[in-house]
Amino acid sequence: MQEIKNYTMNFGPQHPAAHGVLRLVLEMDGETIMRADPHIGLLHRATEKLAESKPFNQSIGYMDRLDYVSMMCNEHAYVRAIENLLGVEAPERAQWIRTMFDEITRILNHLMWLGSNALDLGAMAVFLYAFREREELMDCYEAVSGARMHATYYRPGGVYRDLPEQMPKYGESKWHKGKDLERLNEWRGGSMLDFLDAFTADFPRRVDEYETLLTDNRIWKQRTVDIGVVPPEQALAWGMSGPMLRGSGVEWDLRKKQPYAKYAEVDFDIPVGVKGDCYDRYLVRIEEMRQSNRIIKQCADWLRKNPGPVMVRNYKVAPPSRVEMKDDMEALIHHFKLFTEGYTVPAGETYAAVEAPKGEFGIYLVSDGANKPFRLKCRAPSFVHLSSMDSIVRGHMLADVVAMIGTYDVVFGEVDR
Amino acid sequence: MSETTASNGRSAFAQKLEARLGQKLVSLSESRGETTIEVLPENWLAASALLRDDAELHFEQLMDLCGVDYLSYGDDEWDTRDVTSTGFSRGVEGRMVGRFKWGEAITSENGSAKGIEPVPSPSRRFAVVAHLLSLKYNRRLRLRARCADDELPSLPSLVGIWPSADWFEREAFDLYGIAFEGHPDLRRILTDYGFVGHPFRKDFPLIGNVEVRYDPEKQRVVYEPVTSVEPRVLVPRTIRDDSRYEQASAERKAGK
Numbered sequence: 244m245q246e247i248k249n250y251t252m253n254f255g256p257q258h259p260a261a262h263g264v265l266r267l268v269l270e271m272d273g274e275t276i277m278r279a280d281p282h283i284g285l286l287h288r289a290t291e292k293l294a295e296s297k298p299f300n301q302s303i304g305y306m307d308r309l310d311y312v313s314m315m316c317n318e319h320a321y322v323r324a325i326e327n328l329l330g331v332e333a334p335e336r337a338q339w340i341r342t343m344f345d346e347i348t349r350i351l352n353h354l355m356w357l358g359s360n361a362l363d364l365g366a367m368a369v370f371l372y373a374f375r376e377r378e379e380l381m382d383c384y385e386a387v388s389g390a391r392m393h394a395t396y397y398r399p400g401g402v403y404r405d406l407p408e409q410m411p412k413y414g415e416s417k418w419h420k421g422k423d424l425e426r427l428n429e430w431r432g433g434s435m436l437d438f439l440d441a442f443t444a445d446f447p448r449r450v451d452e453y454e455t456l457l458t459d460n461r462i463w464k465q466r467t468v469d470i471g472v473v474p475p476e477q478a479l480a481w482g483m484s485g486p487m488l489r490g491s492g493v494e495w496d497l498r499k500k501q502p503y504a505k506y507a508e509v510d511f512d513i514p515v516g517v518k519g520d521c522y523d524r525y526l527v528r529i530e531e532m533r534q535s536n537r538i539i540k541q542c543a544d545w546l547r548k549n550p551g552p553v554m555v556r557n558y559k560v561a562p563p564s565r566v567e568m569k570d571d572m573e574a575l576i577h578h579f580k581l582f583t584e585g586y587t588v589p590a591g592e593t594y595a596a597v598e599a600p601k602g603e604f605g606i607y608l609v610s611d612g613a614n615k616p617f618r619l620k621c622r623a624p625s626f627v628h629l630s631s632m633d634s635i636v637r638g639h640m641l642a643d644v645v646a647m648i649g650t651y652d653v654v655f656g657e658v659d660r
Numbered sequence: 661m662s663e664t665t666a667s668n669g670r671s672a673f674a675q676k677l678e679a680r681l682g683q684k685l686v687s688l689s690e691s692r693g694e695t696t697i698e699v700l701p702e703n704w705l706a707a708s709a710l711l712r713d714d715a716e717l718h719f720e721q722l723m724d725l726c727g728v729d730y731l732s733y734g735d736d737e738w739d740t741r742d743v744t745s746t747g748f749s750r751g752v753e754g755r756m757v758g759r760f761k762w763g764e765a766i767t768s769e770n771g772s773a774k775g776i777e778p779v780p781s782p783s784r785r786f787a788v789v790a791h792l793l794s795l796k797y798n799r800r801l802r803l804r805a806r807c808a809d810d811e812l813p814s815l816p817s818l819v820g821i822w823p824s825a826d827w828f829e830r831e832a833f834d835l836y837g838i839a840f841e842g843h844p845d846l847r848r849i850l851t852d853y854g855f856v857g858h859p860f861r862k863d864f865p866l867i868g869n870v871e872v873r874y875d876p877e878k879q880r881v882v883y884e885p886v887t888s889v890e891p892r893v894l895v896p897r898t899i900r901d902d903s904r905y906e907q908a909s910a911e912r913k914a915g916k
Contacts (some may be wrong), residue, residue: 284850292860296893325691479720479795482824491794500798587900590734593692594724594791594802605724607791611734611898615757622724622791629763630827659850 249277252641259361260645263655265629267644274640279633283626286659294470298585299325300398302619308620310657313352314384315344316599317621317657323503324458324595324608325399328588331560335505336551337401339354342505343439343542344387344396345597348534348598351380352444352543352600352652353528353535355451359650364466369456376449378605379430385434386411400561401554406546436543443540450532457525467521471635471647481631485602485624486527487651488652489518497598501594510536511517521650528652531600559584585614601625601652623657671695671907680714683708696802704788705804705816710823711792711801719792722822725829728787729838731862732756732766734897758866758893762885766863786813786838790825807838809871817843835860867891 252269255261276526290309291620294302306317314438319341326332333341358373381391386407388394396403410431413419419427430441457463473483478491488495496513498506514530554561558577567574590612596605602624611620630652636644670678674688677697686704689696699707699745704766712721719836755767784806808812817840818825830849838860840846848855857864867889875882 267868283850287850289859292866295867298895393693480823481820482722485724584895584898587898591691592696592802593694594800596723603723605791607724607726607789609728613736614898614900615896617733618728619790620724620726625829627723627824630824632822 254512254644256282260648261383262359262648263604264659265648265653267632268643269644271641272365273477274642275511275625276636276639276641277645279636281629281632281642283629283655284659286509288660289568290660291322291619291621294616296615297603299588299616300585300612302616303398304393304395306621308394308656309660310352310599310601310604311392312355312394312654313343313348313600313604315348315392315396316597317604318395319345320595320597320599320606322397322399323597323610324500324593324606325588326606327593327595328591329399329560330587330589331403331555331557334406334552336549336632337506337553338488339542339545339549340406340553341397342509343539343546344383345382346384346503346538346542348519349535349600350532351377356528356600356649357525359654360646361457361463363645363649364461364463366456369453372449372452372456376446379438382411383435383439394487398554398561400557401552407433408434410435422561429573435548437531439543443536443543446536447533450536454529458529463523466642467525467650469518470521470643471650472520473631473635477631477634478519479632481634482627483602483631484516484627485598485600486531487526487602487624487628489514490516490524490527492516496601497596498617500619501596503597505542505545506628509538511538512537516523521646560609587612587614588616596622599624601654602628604657621657621660624659625651625655625658626660629653635656636639639653662914663901676716677801680710680717681792684710692734694800694802695776696804698806701805701808701815705821708790708803708821710816717794718796719794719799721793722790722801722818722824722828723793724789724791725730725818725825725832727832727860727861728789728859729785730787730835731785734899736897738896738898751811756897757862759891760865761867761891762865762869764865784808785810786836788815788832788838788874790818803896809904812839814839814841817846819843834858837861 247270249270253270254267254269256264256266261267266282266285268280268282269276289479290305294305303318303321306321307314309317354373354377355572357372361369376463381621384394388396388403410433412431413424413427415424430438473487473491475493478493484495492515494513494515500515511534514527515533516527554559556572558581562578562581563571563574568578577646588610590610592607592609594605594607595604604624605621605622608616611617636647639647671690674690674695677688677695678685681697684699684707686698686700708882711717735756755764760766786807787804788807790803792803805815807815813836815838817829818841818867819829827849828842830847832838833840834848834850835858857869859868867886869886870883872881872883872887873887
């Protein structure tokens with residue numbers, strides 16, 4: 244009789260379904276996974292070490308580059324950690340802006356996840372639809388910070404600047420002209436809040452579109468229902484958070500349980516799954532997009548009615564305005580000190596967590612009283628989720644590993660840091 | 661979290677921790693609504709198991725675990741305390757984070773900060789910090805242990821208590837060289853295959869130890885000592901006392 248042995252297969256790091264640079268060493272019995280050993284670190288940039296050699300504010304940009312599809316949520320955790328130690332609180336309007344952009348970021352992230360996960364499982368069109376809406380929201384990022392992805396918009400003590408009065412418009416080009424241009428600029432006549440109003444009114448219909456493509460799709464259900472079931476006990480033991488935990492039926496969301504920014508004042512619901520399989524997590528994320536849309540609408544309404552400062556007027560932390568700087572000696576000194584030496588943060592340690600789209604993103608910050616962090620640790624949800632890979636995919640088929648990587652929503656910027 | 665009681669100004673939660681952990685507790689501090697406890701390495705496992713299993717503590721999730729290297733804690737590179745007739749010192753003193761190469765040592769000429777409130781420098785170099793979360797009571801706790809040996813830091817592994825400790829401990833081993841006894845698979849995780857050294861230690865140079873390039877003669881990638889970059893940090897590390905913040909908060913209260 245022929246002897247059949249397990250064999251080892253290498254998956255990635257350059258594989259389109261590896262979501263970046265995941266290298267998986269799979270021990271297989273036929274098509275069944277006996278053991279999965281993820282090799283990570285191919286994108287390791289030592290962000291935490293780099294931050295130790297720079298003044299606090301200069302590392303905000305690094306946070307964008309951790310989870311590079313939910314940029315502002317990472318900034319939020321970092322900025323909140325610094326504010327905790329400084330004892331500074333951002334003005335109310337800045338808090339509302341942060342809440343709004345956190346939710347914009349959540350939609351951006353879930354759209355990216357939806358598109359790429361569907362693509363992994365063989366549905367091409369969803370990706371194209373999802374990127375259509377991502378484009379609109381990235382324009383908001385651009386309008387407010389000047390960058391479409393790596394915004395560096397949140398600062399300790401507030402946000403970099405107020406929302407723009409005028410939403411930027413598309414100009415005429417060889418590709419966009421006439422009626423096409425009119426359609427693109429239809430929502431962009433007024434301010435950014437007007438644009439977001441139009442977006443939030445339209446977006447639920449777009450989510451319905453994605454759902455008609457997937458929710459009752461036979462192939463989609465065959466690939467996700469009862470695949471990668473994570474029981475709640477296992478989810479807790481493996482430190483899961485965010486949609487991974489809620490998909491398993493645990494109702495836990497930092498926005499509700501430990502509210503930060505203005506989450507205590509907005510109305511939204513937390514969707515939870517029942518079975519904890521890939522399909523439940525898909526439904527949870529879809530519903531989260533609808534809820535985020537609600538929150539954005541509420542924030543936009545508040546922001547329209549309540550103008551005000553978006554940055555503290557504490558020049559030890561936030562720069563004075565250019566106008567003040569030009570005729571006030573004191574302001575000039577503050578500006579100079581802030582941009583050369585930075586500010587020193589009182590000695591102490593803190594852990595600040597936010598409900599990032601992927602789960603709990605936390606920053607553990609140790610300061611010894613210097614103008615640079617002594618130790619910065621980023622608690623990345625993807626890293627924790629990926630560590631449970633082996634225990635979950637054992638016994639699954641090879642194709643289910645791809646579904647599982649997709650449902651984890653891993654981004655290697657934050658796994659490898 | 662707001663369950664403050666009158667007796668010795670500690671919250672009910674802190675008193676509960678003191679009662680449950682008893683002799684195992686080295687120190688307990690509460691600041692900014694966060695609770696930190698420290699235990700001895702020999703009590704690390706027992707304290708963790710208790711924190712998870714005790715019905716009134718119930719920390720079912722280990723959210724984060726990381727190493728910390730306290731070498732050079734509270735040191736700065738720019739003397740802001742001694743004023744001479746010519747003003748403050750102008751130069752950067754010492755060789756701190758990012759200012760030295762592989763094989764060189766971290767040095768500090770200013771020594772520990774002598775500000776108005778001196779920062780106590782921890783007596784042991786390596787510590788492991790875990791962040792626990794109790795969903796049941798909606799509470800967080802920071803748990804710390806300092807490794808006994810600075811040369812060969814080690815601590816028992818928490819994998820048996822919280823499986824999520826697996827990769828966190830591998831990471832702390834990789835970056836700080838802290839050995840976790842009883843870990844089933846303590847390999848490097850983030851650094852390159854065959855990497856030498858523990859890069860997040862304060863005495864590991866920021867520019868690294870080796871660089872890679874393609875060698876056309878050998879027709880493969882080769883590793884060489886770093887030559888393409890010089891250690892360079894633009895902004896000196898400065899520690900100032902915190903009277904500025906007292907002033908700032910006073911100004912804020914005055915409505916300025």
